[in-house]
Amino acid sequence: MMNRWLIAAVLFTAFGIASGKEAAPLADDPELEARTMQVASELRCPVCQDETIAVSQAGVSVDLKNQIREQLRQGATEAQIKQYMVQRYGDFILYNPPVKTTTWLLWFGPFLLMLAGLIVLYYTLNKRNKTMALPVGRSDSIVQPASSESRP
Amino acid sequence: MVPELGHFALILALLLALVQGVFPLIGAARGITGWMAIARPVTQGQFVFVAIAFGCLAYSFLNNDFSVSYVAENSNSALPWYYRFTAVWGGHEGSLLLWVMILNIWMVAVTVFSRRLPEPIIARVLGVMGWISIGFLLFMLLTSDPFDRLSPIPANGRDLNPLLQDPGMTTHPPMLYMGYVGFSVAYAFSIAALLSGRLDASWARWTRPWTTIAWTFLTIGIMLGSGWAYYVLGWGGWWFWDSVENASFMPWLVGTALMHSLAVTEKRGAFKSWTVLLAIFAFSLSLIGTFLVRSGVLTSVHAFATDPKRGLFILVFLSIVIGVSLALFAWRAPKVGMGGSFKLVSREAMLLSNNVLLVVAASTVLLGTLYPLLLDALNLGKISVGPPYFNSVFVPLMAPAIFLMGVAPLARWKEAKLPELAVRLKWALGVSVAVALILPFVVGEWTPLISLGFLLAAWVVATTIVNLRHRLRQFDGSLISRIMRQPRSYYGMLFAHFGIAVFIVGVTMVKSFETEKDVKMNVGEVATIGGYAFRYDGVTEVQGPNYQALRGTITVSKGDEVVAVMHPEKRAYTARNDSPTTEAAIKGGITHDLYVAMGEPIDPSNIMGAWAIRIHIKPFVRWIWMGCIIMAIGGLLAVFDRRYRLPLRVLDAEGAPEATVTRVAVPAMGAAPTSSLKSRNT
Numbered sequence: 023m024m025n026r027w028l029i030a031a032v033l034f035t036a037f038g039i040a041s042g043k044e045a046a047p048l049a050d051d052p053e054l055e056a057r058t059m060q061v062a063s064e065l066r067c068p069v070c071q072d073e074t075i076a077v078s079q080a081g082v083s084v085d086l087k088n089q090i091r092e093q094l095r096q097g098a099t100e101a102q103i104k105q106y107m108v109q110r111y112g113d114f115i116l117y118n119p120p121v122k123t124t125t126w127l128l129w130f131g132p133f134l135l136m137l138a139g140l141i142v143l144y145y146t147l148n149k150r151n152k153t154m155a156l157p158v159g160r161s162d163s164i165v166q167p168a169s170s171e172s173r174p
Numbered sequence: 175m176v177p178e179l180g181h182f183a184l185i186l187a188l189l190l191a192l193v194q195g196v197f198p199l200i201g202a203a204r205g206i207t208g209w210m211a212i213a214r215p216v217t218q219g220q221f222v223f224v225a226i227a228f229g230c231l232a233y234s235f236l237n238n239d240f241s242v243s244y245v246a247e248n249s250n251s252a253l254p255w256y257y258r259f260t261a262v263w264g265g266h267e268g269s270l271l272l273w274v275m276i277l278n279i280w281m282v283a284v285t286v287f288s289r290r291l292p293e294p295i296i297a298r299v300l301g302v303m304g305w306i307s308i309g310f311l312l313f314m315l316l317t318s319d320p321f322d323r324l325s326p327i328p329a330n331g332r333d334l335n336p337l338l339q340d341p342g343m344t345t346h347p348p349m350l351y352m353g354y355v356g357f358s359v360a361y362a363f364s365i366a367a368l369l370s371g372r373l374d375a376s377w378a379r380w381t382r383p384w385t386t387i388a389w390t391f392l393t394i395g396i397m398l399g400s401g402w403a404y405y406v407l408g409w410g411g412w413w414f415w416d417s418v419e420n421a422s423f424m425p426w427l428v429g430t431a432l433m434h435s436l437a438v439t440e441k442r443g444a445f446k447s448w449t450v451l452l453a454i455f456a457f458s459l460s461l462i463g464t465f466l467v468r469s470g471v472l473t474s475v476h477a478f479a480t481d482p483k484r485g486l487f488i489l490v491f492l493s494i495v496i497g498v499s500l501a502l503f504a505w506r507a508p509k510v511g512m513g514g515s516f517k518l519v520s521r522e523a524m525l526l527s528n529n530v531l532l533v534v535a536a537s538t539v540l541l542g543t544l545y546p547l548l549l550d551a552l553n554l555g556k557i558s559v560g561p562p563y564f565n566s567v568f569v570p571l572m573a574p575a576i577f578l579m580g581v582a583p584l585a586r587w588k589e590a591k592l593p594e595l596a597v598r599l600k601w602a603l604g605v606s607v608a609v610a611l612i613l614p615f616v617v618g619e620w621t622p623l624i625s626l627g628f629l630l631a632a633w634v635v636a637t638t639i640v641n642l643r644h645r646l647r648q649f650d651g652s653l654i655s656r657i658m659r660q661p662r663s664y665y666g667m668l669f670a671h672f673g674i675a676v677f678i679v680g681v682t683m684v685k686s687f688e689t690e691k692d693v694k695m696n697v698g699e700v701a702t703i704g705g706y707a708f709r710y711d712g713v714t715e716v717q718g719p720n721y722q723a724l725r726g727t728i729t730v731s732k733g734d735e736v737v738a739v740m741h742p743e744k745r746a747y748t749a750r751n752d753s754p755t756t757e758a759a760i761k762g763g764i765t766h767d768l769y770v771a772m773g774e775p776i777d778p779s780n781i782m783g784a785w786a787i788r789i790h791i792k793p794f795v796r797w798i799w800m801g802c803i804i805m806a807i808g809g810l811l812a813v814f815d816r817r818y819r820l821p822l823r824v825l826d827a828e829g830a831p832e833a834t835v836t837r838v839a840v841p842a843m844g845a846a847p848t849s850s851l852k853s854r855n856t
Binding site for chain 1: 407409416417515516517518523526527530531533534535537538541542545549554555556557558559560561562563566567570571691692693694695696698699700701702709710753773786787
């Protein structure tokens with residue numbers, strides 16, 4: 023028996039081509055598994071250092087993955103599952119922080135900053151152009167002409 | 175004995191740093207030539223002592239001196255010698271020593287490559303860098319001494335973290351630190367300029383190559399880290415937006431802004447105070463990054479409290495550096511001149527707008543990284559900020575920046591005419607829109623994000639080509655001679671921008687079209703994915719120097735041809751009780767990578783039986799790193815531009831002092847071709 027496998031293995035290697043019985047997917051239902059991992063990849067493992075539940079091998083994460091799978095099987099939506107997780111672990115578990123009063127700054131800050139930056143830039147440049155249109159004042163006085171540079 | 179020598183060398187280095195920080199600065203302020211003149215020798219002396227300390231720590235590691243607490247924590251006698259060496263920077267204390275070592279390398283580089291600079295400038299630059307060195311040496315000596323002894327001496331060390339036992343450890347941290355710390359030179363030049371009140375075009379020209387080379391190192395450092403994470407963490411991600419990565423990305427973004435802003439300051443004398451501010455920000459973010467990572471505050475606010483001495487030192491040091499710099503800026507910057515005038519539609523204005531976008535992007539990363547800490551500290555609840563957040567805010571910030579990146583190099587300085595720009599860009603716009611609409615269908619699927627990715631990449635490539643064509647047209651002669659006559663810094667810009675396009679293609683493709691399969695594989699079974707057949711041929715036990723591994727064999731074929739035999743591993747490190755590490759097997763290629771990682775045996779008692787195996791096909795993932803390498807090549811080209819060497823040659827030929835040198839200066843990157851032609855002929 024063992025020999026036959028060995029011969030088969032040698033033959034495989036000799037011919038090299040990877041043919042054989044198709045391996046079974048790890049999950050019984052690969053489509054469900056993909057959805058599970060999708061949800062799990064946006065949730066943070068509560069006990070690890072900055073890892074998603076999808077990636078983490080910690081006991082809690084495995085447990086939570088099972089929960090997600092089970093709830094998806096029962097027809098729960100992604101939002102419902104996340105809500106369930108938040109009830110148990112708080113907002114901490116969401117890698118995508120919810121938009122609420124305490125996170126307004128987080129979510130809208132970048133865009134406000136961009137807007138503010140561009141507006142300030144626009145006004146500064148406008149003002150600068152107006153100032154520069156005036157006869158040269160003392161504004162440039164500190165700039166040394168390049169040729170004056172030498173050892174003191 | 176050797177550790178004590180190292181410790182003593184650190185103390186001497188600190189004393190020299192104090193001399194370096196005090197006398198040259200006072201000398202420059204008072205015009206005392208002798209005090210300024212000690213800057214160089216003292217700096218070089220400090221370098222020697224830091225190098226001795228570094229050597230002592232390396233010696234302790236290589237000789238397994240477990241009486242040194244840091245060695246015992248991060249090494250083991252079974253660890254191969256090369257990892258014992260890299261373990262020098264495998265933990266907190268040694269990382270700081272590496273930081274100081276690299277700071278000293280940069281300082282010595284300044285003493286060597288800045289011979290032509292006026293003495294007061296060089297004295298101030300080295301003086302400022304001396305203070306940075308003082309901060310770090312004090313931090314090490316007071317709170318994080320790598321040479322502390324242990325009693326009783328353990329029989330063996332706890333070993334280096336298995337994830338760090340990797341070739342990536344030899345290159346990634348040093349490169350990254352070369353980048354981080356390299357920004358200290360630009361920072362020191364800026365502070366020196368503020369101190370002296372002389373902030374002019376030549377200041378920008380001195381600062382530029384230092385900034386560009388630091389940026390190049392940082393780009394490579396980040397790339398190496400990304401590539402390392404890709405194969406060592408076992409799930410094939412290349413960027414996780416985790417706080418440590420963010421810490422390196424923030425200085426990169428601001429450093430990129432700084433490079434561009436310096437270009438304008440050198441060429442047009444404008445944005446001076448903004449450029450100085452950026453230099454301060456870039457280095458402050460490097461400092462914040464280093465300390466955020468090192469202090470452990472990121473994993474939890476409470477880590478700060480477990481070692482209040484370190485945390486307090488960090489806070490005080492950061493406040494001093496940033497506070498003093500900004501105060502100096504507020505005091506001096508208003509006196510800085512305005513430089514050349516320009517209109518709202520001009521290359522200057524576009525570069526400034528892009529500067530704003532890059533700085534906003536960096537602020538966003540900072541906000542996302544610190545926000546959970548802030549909320550927690552204010553007792554407003556615990557939240558997590560992860561990839562979904564960063565992806566959704568980053569794309570809208572970066573898309574306009576990349577659009578402008580295509581336009582700005584084509585726009586004229588001072589005043590660009592919109593109709594003229596439109597004519598030049600018409601073709602590029604047409605091509606990129608066509609690519610965005612059609613290419614996604616060709617490669618598989620049309621979604622808005624894929625289309626946007628292709629649009630931006632095609633836009634960058636097309637505008638680069640338009641730029642080159644337009645530029646070459648302005649010169650006479652054969653095509654070859656015209657190509658040869660362009661300055662290296664011009665090609666540097668084209669390369670760096672082209673690298674961005676390659677990077678975007680990589681990100682778009684791998685995000686949209688990666689496929690994976692988790693399978694249960696018995697020996698001889700096959701998993702088919704993306705036209706490849708992966709056959710599992712069993713595991714063998716392999717004895718490593720300090721680990722035991724189970725090494726799988728997976729034969730991959732496509733059609734009738736074997737394309738690869740792959741060996742993913744599971745490793746258990748003897749001296750550590752951590753869970754086994756995963757060594758993915760990767761068969762790389764230009765268009766896609768095959769990526770195989772071992773999971774767990776299905777039946778833990780029968781490792782020769784079926785295993786859970788994860789197979790990925792990652793299209794174009796290598797383009798992400800290729801893009802970074804192309805960007806870095808662009809940086810190198812810019813640094814080795816002839817004009818930085820020109821003054822030296824003039825000096826050699828004429829034996830002339832600096833005064834002549836500065837007048838010979840050739841205009842900056844992207845200068846109007848005719849004028850650069852002229853100045854080359856002078």
